[in-house]
Amino acid sequence: MASPPAVSDHHTARSAALIAGGGGVAAALVVLGLIGNPVVAGAFLATGLVVAGTLVAIRRLFPATRGKPAEPDWSVARALASASPDAVAITDRAGRLICANDRYEELFAGFPTPPGLPIDDNGVDRLSGAGRAAWRDGTAQVERLLARGTPLAAFVERAGQAEDLLVWRFRGAEGLDMAASVEGLIVGPTGDRLGSAGIMTVLIGPEGRIRSANRVFRARAMGQDDGAASGRDFARFLITDDHGQVRFEREGLNGVPLRVLQIPFLEGDDAPMLVALLDEEANVATPAIGGNATAHVRSLVSLMPFGMALVDRDGRFIQMNDAFARAAQVDPHAPPLYPGDLLVREDKGVVADAIRRFANGATHSTDLAVRLKDHPDEPVALSIAGARGLGEAAVLLSLKDNGEETRLKREVAQATKMQAVGQLAGGVAHDFNNILTAIIGHCDLMLMRHTPGDSDYDDIQQIRANSNRAASLTRQLLAFSRQQTLRPQVLQLPDVISEVSNLLKRLLGETVTLTVKHGRSLGAVRADPGQLEQVVVNLAVNARDAMMAKGGGGILSIQTKGVSAAQVRHMGNDILPIADYVALEIADTGTGIPPEILPKIFEPFFTTKEVGKGTGLGLSTVYGIVKQSGGYIFADNNKGGAGTTFTIFLPVHTATAAPEPVRPPVVVKEKASDLWGTGTILLVEDEDMVRAIAERALVRQGYTVLTAEHGEAALEVLARNDRPDLLISDVMMPIMDGPTMVRKARERYPDLPILFMSGYAEETLRKSIDLDNVQFLAKPFSVQQLAEAARTVLASK
Template identity: 85%
Template sequence: MASLPRLPTKPDDTRGAALFAIGGGIAAAGVILWLIGDLTVAAAFFATALVIAGGLVAARRLFPRAKAGEIEPDWSVARMLAASSADAVAITDRAGRLICANDQYEQLFEGFPTPPGLPVDPAGIEQLSNAGRAAWRDGSASVARMLARGRPLGAIVERAGELDDLLVWRFRGAEGLDMAASVEAMIAGPTGDRLASAGIMTALIGPDGRIRQANRVLRARAMGHEEGAISGRDFARFLITDTHGQVRFEREGLTGVPLRVLQIPFLDGDDAPMLVALLDEEGAGAPPAIGASASAHVRSLVSLMPFGIALVDRDGRFIQMNDAFARAAQVDAAAPPLYPGDLLVREDKGVVADAIRRFANGATHSTDLAVRLKDHPDEPVALTIAGARGLGEASVLLSLKDNGEETRLKREVAQATKMQAVGQLAGGVAHDFNNILTAIIGHCDLMLMRHTPGDGDYDDIQQIRANSNRAASLTRQLLAFSRQQTLRPQVLQLPDVISEVSNLLKRLLGETVTLTVKHGRNLGPVRADPGQLEQVVVNLAVNARDAMLSQNARGGGTLSIQTRAVSAAQVRHMGSDILPIADYIALDVADTGTGIPADVLPKIFEPFFTTKEVGKGTGLGLSTVYGIVKQSGGYIFAENNRGGPGATFTMYLPVHTAPIYKEGTTPEPVRTPVAKAKPVDLWGTGTILLVEDEDMVRAIAERALSRQGYTVLTAEHGEAALDVLANNDKPDLLISDVMMPVMDGPTMVRAVRARYPDLPILFMSGYAEETLRKSIDLDNVHFLAKPFSVQQLAEAARTVLTTKP
C-alpha cells in the first residue's frame, strides 16, 4: 500500500499580528524621535517593524497551522480495505492529490500515477476526467471501457468521506472486451479451424463494420486464399445480394453458392462487436431456409461456443444446449429438461416464461435476469434471453453464466473478512479477561499466604485459583485465534512434526480408526513453532475422529494425513483470491466422516461455535487452529470431499527461503536460548513506580510488591506517572501496562528514558510479547504476560533488578 496523508490547513490569521508589529514599530519610532530627536534612528525602528511584519506574513503563508482540534485523518482503515480488494483502488482528495492506492493499482499502472492522468488511451483519459467531474457532482460515475497498454479496463468513481471530500477510483478488467478478445483468439486458433472443417465460416465484426478476425475458410472464400489480410476490411464489401435477397460472396458472383448470414450478439451495447457465422444454403435459387445440413452447422456452432448457450423453440421448449450451458445449469446436456422453467425455483418460472414468449413473438434486443436454480436456490445466476433469427425452428437464444467459481471466491473473501473482524474482537475480549483474572489470581495468592492446608477455607481458595487458571487457558486460546499469542518459530520439515505426533494420534484415534500418513517429495522447509503445529495436527485429528464417531457408533473410519509441495504455478492455476502466489507446503487432513453441512461450513473456524452437545466442547479447537496457522503466515481451508464421504482440512505454509550470504562468509550459527534460573530470594529493596490503568490490577500488584520489601509509587496512566517522577527521586524500576488511556506505556517510557536512559523497564500486558515487540522500538525492556500470580510478579521484578543491561 502507498499512502500520502493530507495536511490539514487553517485560514490565514496573520493580519492582526502584522498590524500589531507595524503599530508597535510606529510607536517605537515616535518614542525614539521624542527622546533623542534623531530621525534616522526612528526610521530604522520603523523599518525593522515592517521587516518583522513581512516575515510573519511570509512564515504563516509558508507554514500554515492546522485547525484547532483538527485530528490528522487515520488512513489505516482505508488502506486495509483497499489492500483487501481484488480491484485496483486509488483515493484522491478535492485538490486532486493521490491519498493512497493498493498494490493492484501499482502493478496495473506500473507506479502511482494520479487519476485521471493514467497511462491509458487518450479517449480513456477524457472519459476518466468526465467521470471524476460527474462523481463530484452526482456521487458516482463509471467508465465502461478504456485501454491500458492494450488491456481493456472499466472504472467506477465514487464520492466518499465524512465531508464528501474524497474520490474512490476502482479499476477492473472490462468483461466485455475480455470476452471479445477471447472470441477473437478462438476464431484465429484451433476452434476456428474446427468450425472451418464443419463448413462454418465465422468472423468477428467490430461496431464500425470492419473485420477484426476471420477463420481460414471465410478468408479462402472471400479473398481466394487462406492467408489473405482480411483484418480491418469492410465486411459488407465482400458480399453481394441478388434480386431474390440471397447473399453471396462478391468474388464468386451471382453464380456462387448462396449464403445464410447468422448474427450472434454475444455482448450488449451499441459499440460491442458482433459474431457472424456464414452457412452455405442448400439449393441455389431456393428461398432462404435452413435445411438439415445447415441445421447441423448451427448445432455445431452452438456446441463449440465457449459460453453457455441454449436454443429454445417458439413454444418455449429446449432444442439444444451446449456443454457450457449444461455445466452452469448443472444438468445433463444429453438429456436436458423439457422447458427452461424446469431448471428454476417456482418463483422465477413465470418471469422467464413471459420473457421467452415475448422474444419468440418478435421482441428485439435482449434482457438479463437474475434467476435461481432449483438445485441451488441460494446462489442467483445471470440468464440472458434474446430473440433468434435465421436459426430454423429456434426462435429464442438463452445464455447462462457459470458463476460458481466466482461465488466461491466471494464467499472465501467474505469469510476471511469476517474472521479478521472476529479475531480483533476475540483479542480485545481476551485482553480484558486477562486483567480480571490477574486480580482474581492475585487475591487468591494473598489469601493463601494467610491460610495453611489445614484451614477450612484453604481448599475453597485453591479451587477458585484452579478455575481461574482454567479460564486463563481459554483466554490463551482466544489469543491464538486472534493471532496474538507468543510463538517461537523454528525452521523445520513438516514431515518431522507429523512423525513426532503420530504415536499420540494413534492413541487418540483408537483402534477402530485407521491412520494413514503419506509424504510428498521435494518438500521445502517451513518456519513455524513446532509445538503449535503439533497442536494444529492434534486438533484436526480429534475433530475428524468425532465426525467419524457421529457417523458410526463404533467410530470406524480412515484418517489420512498427507504433505505435498505446491508450486507458485499451481497456486496461480487455483485462482484463489485468498492465497497469494508463492511456493507452499500443504498439509491435508482428510476423514471419512459425515462431512460438513453447508450451513456450518462458513462458521467452522469461528470461536465458541460447536455442533457438539452442551458441555462437550468449548468451540475453540478449530478457531485455535485457524489462529496458529494465520499467525505462522499460512492459510487453512475446509471443504467436503468430492465424490466421497468426509471432509478435508488443507493447511498451506509458505516455503522458508534462507538468506543469501556473500561468497566467503558463513551464516551465523543458530543459538538455542538458555532459560534463566529463577531467583531463589524474592526479597528486595528499592523504589518501584507502578503504572496500571485497571484499579484492581494496580491494587493487587502494589500489595504484592510491598510484601516483598519494595517501596511502591503508583499511577493510573502515563501522564500521571510523569507527574510522579517530577515530584520524586529516580526509581529503581518502572513497571507499566502497555495499553492505557490518555498516554500508553511505550510513549510514557520514551519520555522517561529521555531523563533516565538506564532505567530498567518491565512491561505487563494481556497481549502476546511477540506482538508487542513488533510495535515497541525500545531497548532493554522486559515483559510479563497477564494473568500472573503474586510470585511471578515478584520473580519478574527481582530478575529485572538483578539483570545487567
Template identity: 75%
Template sequence: MTTRPLPPIDRLSPTRGAALIAGATGIAAALLILWMLGNVVIATAFLATAIVVGGLLIAVRRLLPAAAPDGEAAVDWSLARALAQASADAVAITDRAGRLVCANDRYEALFGGLPTPPGLPVGDSEVSLLAAAGRAAWRDGSGKVAHLVSNGTPLAAEIARAGTLEDMLIWRFHGAEGLDLAGSVAGLIAGPTGDRLAGSGIMVALVSAEGRIRAANRVFRARALGHEEGAVGGRDFARFLITDAQGAVRFEREGMDGTPVRVLQIPFLQGDGVPMLVALIDEEESSAPALGATAAATLGNLVAMMPFGTALVDRDGRFLQMNDAFVRAARVDPAAPPVYPGDLVVREDKTVIADAIRRFAGGAARASDLAVRLKGQPDEPVVLSIAGARGLGEAAVLLSLKDNSEEDRLKREVAQATKMQAVGQLAGGVAHDFNNILTAIIGHCDLMLMRHTPGDSDYDDIQQIKANSNRAASLTRQLLAFSRQQTLRPQVLQLPDVISEVSNLLKRLLGETVTLTVTHGRNLGPVRADPGQLEQVVVNLAVNARDAMLAKNPLGGGALTIQTLAVRATEVRKMASDVLPIADYTALKVSDTGAGIPLEHLGKIFEPFFTTKETGKGTGLGLSTVYGIVKQSGGYIFADSVPGKGATFTIYLPVHAAGTPAAAVPRQETKGDLWGSGTVLLVEDEDMVRAVAERALTRQGYTVVTAENGEAALERLAEGERPDLLVSDVVMPLMDGPTMVREARKLYPDLPILFMSGYAEEQLRRSIDIDNVAFLAKPFSVQQLAEAARDALTER
C-alpha cells in the same frame, strides 16, 4: 521450423581415454623395469607394447561411430520439429542456460523473429510475468501467464519442464480465452463463417457501443455500399439504414423501394460500453419463414460455435437449441435436458422467465437482463440476457447466459479468507481485553491467598475462583491460537514421537468402546513445531471424533485411526491443489467412523464458536484452535467427510530442512527469594490491572510510581528521578508502550524494560524494534510478576 543446436560439450571419449591410460601405464612400467633391472632392451619392449596398444585403440575409435556419453541421450530434434510444426500454437524450446534451441514457424511469425523467452515483444510487466512463470516451471514443473498482448494480439502462455534430464523448457503461446471475445467475433464475421452466412443472405455486423461498425460480412457491405469490397469499418451503422412511416427498416442506398429487413440484436457481452452483434435478414411479404432450411442450419451452426452461452426458444417457450457453453453455464443435465427455460431455475423465478419470454416473443424489441437463480446453485444469482429474434424461422427468443462458475468460486474463496481473517482479528482483540480482566481476577485471588491459609473458610472458595479463572485463560489461549497470535516454542521433532506421548491420554479420553489404531509411515521427514501445541491438535481432533461416534451410536463403539505418512513433492504435484504448495511434507491423518460432517457445514467447521453440538456442550473453539495452530506452524489442514460414514482430517506439515535441531527452551529455575528493592515506574491504562500490579510489586519491597498512559509516564520521568525498572503495557490509547519506551530511552539509554501484553510474544517482537526488553504475557499471577521484575533487574 527453426532449430538452434546446443553448443557441443567438450568431453574425453571413453576410447581416447583408454588409449591415454594404456600409454601412461606402458611408460611407467618401462621406467620401473629400467630402474630395477637396468635392462634397456626389456624396458624398450614394454614401452613399444604400450604404444601399439594405444595406437590400436585410437584406430578402433576412428573406424567405429561415436556413441553418446553415458547418461545422455542424443536429442532427436527432427521429432521435436515435426510435433511443434503440427501445432497451431506458437512453440519454442529453451535450455537450462536460457538459450533458444527450437521454435516453429508460428512462433517466428507471431513475434516477428526468433526472440528468446522471456524477452519477447510485450510490455515490461508482462516480461516480468513470463520470467516468473519460467522460474516456477523450473521449480514446480509448470507455469503459466493468463494474459499477454504482443503486437496487438492477446495471448496466454504455458511453460512446462521437459526432457530426459528435465533440462528444457517448452514455451507454448495461444490465444487467451475470453480476453478479447469481441475480437474473436469480429474475426468470425470477417472470415469463412461470415461468408457462409452471406451465402444464405444473412447480413452480420459487429457494432461498437458508440454505433460504429467494427466488422461486417460481404453481403452487408454489398447491400450497404453497392459492392463487397467496400470499407465500412469505423462508419456509423445507423446512417446505412432508413425507416418508413410503418416502421419498416431498409438500406438507405436502396431507398424506400428497397427490400425491408429485420434487425436482430444479439447481446453476447454484458456490461456498459460493450459491442453488439447485429444480424439483418430480408423481410418477406408472405407469412412463410424468411429463412429456408439451409439458412436455418447455418444459424444453428453459428449458435453452436459461439464461445458464450446461447440458446434459441420458440414462440411457445420451448428450447429449440442450446450450445455447449450454455449447457455448462446453466448446469444442464445431458441425460435429462430441459424443455422450457423455467426448468433451469428455482421455483420463485419460473414466472419471471415465462413472462419475459412471452413478452419478447410477442414483439418486444429491446434486450433485457434478468437476475435468476439456477437450480444447481440457488445461492448465486446469474444474469440471463433475453432478446427478441425476428426472421429466424421458428426461433422467437434468444437467451444468453455467461458461465460464472470459476469467477464465483474465486469470489467465495476470497470472501471466506476475508471472513476468517476478520474473525481472527476479532478473536485476538477479544482475547486481549479478556486477558486484562483475568489478570485482575487472578491477581486479587493471589493477594487474598496471602492472607488466608489452608483450612480457612474462605481459602477453598478463593482457590476455586482462581481455578475457574485459569480455565477461562485457556479459552483465551484457544482464541489466540485461532487468530495465529499464540506464543509458540517450536522444536525440530518427529510426528511419531508426539503421537506416542499423547497415546495413553487418548485411550482414556476415547474409552473402552472405541478402538484406537496408530500406524506410522516410513522415511518421515522432521517437522518444526511446538510439541505441546501439536499434542493439543491431536487431542482436539480425537475428542471431536469421539463425540461424532457417540452421536452415531449412543451406546458407544467405533474406530479412530491416526496415521503418519510422508508426502513427496511429486505426489503434491499430482494433487494439482490450488492451496497446497509443491514441497515435501509429513502428513498426519486422523479418521473416524462417526456420523460425519454435513456438506453444508464443511466450509464452516474451522470458524470460531461454530458448533453442531447441543447448547452447553461445546464452545466451538476446538477445530478453530486446531486450524490456528496448524497455520501458525506453517502447515495446511483439510477436512473430508461422507455423511454417515465418518470424517478424515489431514494435516500437512512441511519437512524441516536439514540442519542443527532446535533445542528445547530451557526452563528457568524459580528462586525462592522474590524480595526486591528500587523504584518501579508502572504504566497501565486498565485501572484494575494497574491496582493489582502496584500492590503485588509493593508487597515485594519495591517503591512503585504509577501512570495511566504513555504521556503521563513521560511526565513522571521528566519530573522525578530515574527509576530502576519500567513496567509497561504494550497496547494503550493515544501513545502505546513502544513509542513511550523509545522516548524514555532517549533520557535513560540503559533503562530496563518489562512489557506486559495479552498478545503473543512473537508477534510483538516482530513489530517492536527495541533491544533488551523483557516480556510478560497476560494473564499473570502475583508470583509471575515478581519473578519477571526480579529477572529484568538481575539481567541489567
C-alpha cells in the same frame, strides 16, 4: 554401426599382440644362436606367444571405454513428439534445438530455435521470460502469441533426468482461436447464408472498430458489398432518432429501423464483440442468396461457442446449443420443454414473466441471476433478449456459468469474516485477561491471609482454579486471532510427528489404527514445535471422535510430503501463494463433514458436539496457529464420503541470516522463594482493578510504588519525582500508549529498565516495539509472578 574409438582400440590390441609375438620369436633366435640350446630358445618363444595371447584376451574381455560418450538416442523423444497434436520442441541448457515434431516445422516454417520464433513483436521477449521462469520454477506459460497469423499459447516445462532440457509446447490459444473462427465465419459462406436470412453480422474489436463484416452489412452500410469495412469505426455507420430507434447513417432517418443484438462470446475487457443487426420490418430487400431463414438461424446458434437457446412465443425451447446444455447440465438430445424446468421453484415465475415480456415486443435485454434446480447454491447468469426476424423464435436466452466466480466470492467473504472474527476474539481476550488478572490477584492476596483448613481456603482455591481455566480459553482465542506468543524454531516436520506419536496412540485407543508416512527430502520449516504438536493432537482427537461416531474404529493417516512451487501452480489454488511448502496431511475414515458445515468449522465456538463435550475452540486454535506460523490449512471430504482430510501447508524456511533468538518470558513458572525487594517502581496501567492489585502486590514485597493511569500521567510523575528503579507499564492504553511513553521517558533516563504487561503476543509486540532492554509479562499473571518478574528485571540491571 561401430563407433571410431572401438575400432582404434581393436587395432591397438592387435598391434600389441604382434609386437609381443614378434619379440618372442626374435628372443628365441638370439638365444639359439648364442648358446645353441633349442630347449631354452623354445621357452623364450612360448613366453612371447603366451603374452601376445593374453593381451588379445584382455582386450576382448575388457573393451576400452575411452573416447567421447555416445550421443543420446532421440528417436523415442521424436516419436512421442510426432504423436502430439501440439507443436513440440526440445532445447538444452546451451539453447540448442535437440528435436522438434512435424507440427512445429509446419507452424514456424522450419526449425527455428525457441524463443527466437517468427511471432508478434513482444512475443519473443515474453517467450524468453517464460524460458527463464521454467528453468527457475519448473514450468511457465505465455498466452496470446501470434505466429504467422495463428494465435498460440506456449507452455514451457523443465525436463530430463538431470533437468537440463526444456520442452516447448505450442497450441492454439482458446480465445484467439475462437475470435479468429468467428471472424472467418462472418466473411465466408456462413456469413453469406446469414445475410440471405436478413441477418447482418459484424465482429467489433474492444476499441469499437470493425474486424470483419458479412456482405449484407457492407452493402447496407457502405453501398457496396465489396467495400473495405475492416478498421472503420462501427458507430459511425449508425444513427439514432428521437425515439431511440437505430438506422444506418447512409439510409438516413427514413431508412428501415434496426434491431442490434450484442453477443459477448468471449470474456474480458479486451475481447471482441459479435453484433447481429436485424430489420424491425420484414419488407426490407436484402441480397438473396437462397436458403431457409430458420435453418440458417439454427446453424448460427449451434456454431456459437457460448450458451445460447431459442424460445418461441409460448415460452417453449426451440433449440439450445451444446454450450447452453453444458451450462444448464442437461442432455442436449433430450432437453426440457420450458426454461422454468431448469430452475428452482422460486425463480420460475420471474423467468417466465421476462420471457413473456420479450416475446410480446419488449426492447433491450435483461440479465437475471437464477439458480438451477440441480445446483441451487450456485447462481448462474441468464441473459434474455427479444428476437425478431428469426422465424418462429421470439426470445433469445444466453446462459453463463459463473459458479467459479461465486466460489471465489464465497471464499473471500469467508476469509473476511474470519479476519473480523479474529480481531474481535483478540480484543475480547485482551480485555478478559485484564479481568482475570484482577481475579487471580485478589485470590492470591486472600490466600496469604488464609491457611489450608480454613473455611474459605478451599473456596478461594476453587475460584483461582476456574480463573486459570478461563485463562486457557483466552489463550485459545488469542491463538485463533493469531496474537498468541509463539517460540518459532527451524525444524523438520517428521521430528515433531515422531515426538507426538506415542501420545497419539494413547489418545486414539485400540480401535483406531495410526499410520505415519514421511516424504523424502523435506525442507525445514520455522514454527513453534509445541504449538504444532497441539495442532496434530487437536486434529487427531477430532478424527477419533468422528470415527467413533461412525461406529467402531478406523484408520488415522498422517503423511508429510514436499510440495514444489511448480506443483502449487498446477493445483490452481487461488488462496495458496506459489512457493515451496512442506505439507502435513491428516486423514481419517470417519463420517466426513457435511458440505453446509465445512465453511464454518474454523470459526470460534462453532461445534457439532453435544452440549458440554466441546468448546468449539479446537479447530479455531488450529487455524490460528497455522496462520500465525505463515501456513495454510484446508479441509476436504474424501471421495465417497469416507472421512475427512486436513492438509496443512507450511512454507519451506530459507535461512538468509541467523534468526535472532527469541528471549524466553520473564517468568516461566512460580517459585516458592523470598521475593522481598527494595526500590521505587513506577506502575502505569489504565485498568483500575489491575493497577490496584499490582500496586498492592508490589507494596507487600517491600517496593515503593508510584502509579499512573496512562502515558501522559506517567511522564508527569517522572517529572515530579526522582528516577525510579523500574518502570512497569501496560502496552495498549488510551491517550498515550506504553511504547510512546517509554521512548519519551528514556530521553531523560536512557538506561531505565522496562517491564511491559500485555495480553497480546510477545512476539507481535516485539516486532512493533523497537526498544532495547525491555521485558514482557503476559496477562493474566499471579501476585507471585509479578513479584518474580520485578525482582528478575531489577537483578539484571
